[in-house]
Amino acid sequence: MQRGDLLLRYTVLAEPLASLVRDDQPYVSVHVAKHRRAGINLASLMLLALRDPEVIGRARQAPYPRLRALLRVVADADHQVDAARDFRFRLPDATGQEHWLRLDEIPLPPTTPAAYPRY
Secondary structure (H helix, E strand, O other), X not given: OEEOOEEOOOOOOHHHHXXXXXXXXXXXXXXXXXXXXXXXXXXXXXXXXXXXXXXXXXXXXXXXXXHHHXXXXXXXXXXXXXXXXXXXXXXXXXXXXXXXXXXXXXXXXOOOOOOOOOO
């Protein structure tokens, strides 16, 4: 994909990825929770960056429905880093009570596509 002066290349690596998660490769399975948490925190940082007034308009036009839904939900929500070093957003629940939620705990509309990987 050409983005101005930048060329982004994406490569699908189904077979090498499968070799990482085989039963005889315990490193990934032993550390899966840490990797998942790191990914959630990285995604949270990206959402915070995309909320910047200079870029949020373009971010809202991205062809990614889940990103657009998350931007709507966390639009102006306060955020913090908790004692476990996880990013959390202060958002109301169905009753209007506010809670500190990690990105993967935020309820999204039922029409929002599932997070990747979808299994």
